[in-house]
Amino acid sequence: MVISNKLNNKKYITSFTLVLVFLFNLRENLFPANYQQDDIVELEPGYFDSFICAFGWGDQHPLFSGIVWIFSKLFSSPEYITSLLIITFGVMAIVLFFNLLDRVFSYYFAVLGTVMFITSPIFNTYTIGLKQYNFELFTSVLCLCFLEKFSHKEISKKDYRLIALVSPVLFLLSFVNILPLLLLFIFLIRKSNTKNLYYLSLPAVLIFILQEEILEKIERVSEGGYWDRHFINTNSFTEYIYSFYSLNHAFLKSFFPFIHHSAIVLLFFFTIILLIKKNNLTSLYSLIAIFLLYILSSVDLYPIGGGRTDLLFLPFVIILVLNALEFLLSKFINLSDYKFLLYFSSIYLILVLTTTTTFYKNEPINPILSELEESYNNANIALLITEEQSHSFLYYSKKLYGLGNYSTGNCSYENNIENLFISQQFEKIEAISEVKKYPEAALVGIELPNTIGKLRIVAEQLLNEGYFLIEEKTYPGSLKLLYFKKG
Numbered sequence: 001m002v003i004s005n006k007l008n009n010k011k012y013i014t015s016f017t018l019v020l021v022f023l024f025n026l027r028e029n030l031f032p033a034n035y036q037q038d039d040i041v042e043l044e045p046g047y048f049d050s051f052i053c054a055f056g057w058g059d060q061h062p063l064f065s066g067i068v069w070i071f072s073k074l075f076s077s078p079e080y081i082t083s084l085l086i087i088t089f090g091v092m093a094i095v096l097f098f099n100l101l102d103r104v105f106s107y108y109f110a111v112l113g114t115v116m117f118i119t120s121p122i123f124n125t126y127t128i129g130l131k132q133y134n135f136e137l138f139t140s141v142l143c144l145c146f147l148e149k150f151s152h153k154e155i156s157k158k159d160y161r162l163i164a165l166v167s168p169v170l171f172l173l174s175f176v177n178i179l180p181l182l183l184l185f186i187f188l189i190r191k192s193n194t195k196n197l198y199y200l201s202l203p204a205v206l207i208f209i210l211q212e213e214i215l216e217k218i219e220r221v222s223e224g225g226y227w228d229r230h231f232i233n234t235n236s237f238t239e240y241i242y243s244f245y246s247l248n249h250a251f252l253k254s255f256f257p258f259i260h261h262s263a264i265v266l267l268f269f270f271t272i273i274l275l276i277k278k279n280n281l282t283s284l285y286s287l288i289a290i291f292l293l294y295i296l297s298s299v300d301l302y303p304i305g306g307g308r309t310d311l312l313f314l315p316f317v318i319i320l321v322l323n324a325l326e327f328l329l330s331k332f333i334n335l336s337d338y339k340f341l342l343y344f345s346s347i348y349l350i351l352v353l354t355t356t357t358t359f360y361k362n363e364p365i366n367p368i369l370s371e372l373e374e375s376y377n378n379a380n381i382a383l384l385i386t387e388e389q390s391h392s393f394l395y396y397s398k399k400l401y402g403l404g405n406y407s408t409g410n411c412s413y414e415n416n417i418e419n420l421f422i423s424q425q426f427e428k429i430e431a432i433s434e435v436k437k438y439p440e441a442a443l444v445g446i447e448l449p450n451t452i453g454k455l456r457i458v459a460e461q462l463l464n465e466g467y468f469l470i471e472e473k474t475y476p477g478s479l480k481l482l483y484f485k486k487g
Contacts, residue, residue: 147187384458445479
């Protein structure tokens with residue numbers, strides 16, 4: 001009994017320590033003063049007066065949008081509360097994953113696998129931001145935990161009820177969660193007592209009700225063009241092999257920071273082949289999940305190697321790697337000699353922490369807003385914002401000056417800055433004629449080094465309309481503020 005308590009204490013301390021290391025590694029980027037524009041888009045449900053409007057606004061995560069709406073009504077800075085929720089889900093995923101690996105493999109493999117987990121570049125990046133991807137990661141880990149209990153016949157009627165209640169919530173947090181959830185249901189249906197299966201009917205009904213939204217999302221992904229280069233090319237055998245190899249390389253780089261050589265892809269497939277030698281449900285589930293990804297990518301339904309979209313599959317990849325490693329080591333080393341994995345894990349962790357940095361796109365818009373404070377609704381100057389920076393500009397303008405987007409009462413919103421023009425509007429001739437009424441113009445945008453983006457396109461358009469560039473200011477994050485005056 002004493003030995004068991006000591007062992008449990010060691011596991012608690014280890015998982016707690018790994019969580020602290022994970023958070024410490026993110027410390028410089030957590031809760032930034034200004035979130036980057038792609039994250040700010042997630043806060044836009046807060047502009048609506050109605051919760052239903054916010055719930056229906058979500059692209060692929062209606063409940064997440066609804067939660068953001070609630071936070072926006074309760075807190076003056078909902079971005080930080082939303083971030084805290086995302087971080088919490090990330091921490092829960094770490095703790096659950098460590099415990100899962102300890103049960104499936106051993107304590108030493110649990111440490112190694114969790115170190116791989118917390119050092120994943122894509123996991124670190126999207127724990128900082130305001131996207132739903134940590135909910136997807138958590139769902140994958142939770143499905144594995146349920147399956148692991150089921151494999152030991154430890155799953156009870158209470159667990160089935162929990163699955164029935166939790167799965168609709170996870171599904172509404174992100175429609176992508178349908179993949180690990182459906183896969184879990186298939187495993188349970190094949191092996192479960194039929195009297196417990198009716199607990200799975202609630203998730204099935206919800207999926208049926210939302211089938212149009214799901215199909216619309218699938219169509220947007222497969223035909224939108226953005227993810228085209230992340231689908232496995234099936235036009236010819238040569239293109240299939242090349243794209244399969246290169247996309248898997250990008251896929252693995254999302255998880256392991258030191259994968260610089262594409263030969264690692266061959267090692268990954270070697271681990272999958274080794275999996276045939278060991279048959280446990282969690283490994284089999286992980287194997288099928290990866291092959292499902294390949295199938296969906298081959299038919300243009302789910303991208304691979306896209307970074308954030310890969311995060312859902314991080315636990316499966318780590319389990320396959322550990323499964324192969326355990327198989328190899330068991331041929332040469334006794335189970336009691338696996339302690340060396342602790343030293344290897346420590347070296348790997350230190351190496352990652354000292355040689356890599358967590359990426360988060362730094363776009364501090366507030367200094368520009370302070371510069372333009374006197375220009376809001378000023379009849380002498382037109383404020384021009386490139387489309388990609390308009391979300392941040394409007395959100396933080398509303399926070400600082402009470403000017404920005406507001407609800408129109410019919411599930412839409414408008415901004416109350418009369419002299420504001422977003423670059424996307426310039427496609428309309430009447431918008432350009434409105435800008436020309438102002439003797440001065442200020443243009444806000446971003447210009448990454450060695451690139452020519454929308455900022456210069458709009459600047460050129462102003463020059464063609466008779467304006468002259470009189471001043472150009474550069475801010476952190478490659479943000480730019482350009483002043484123009486009519487000649």
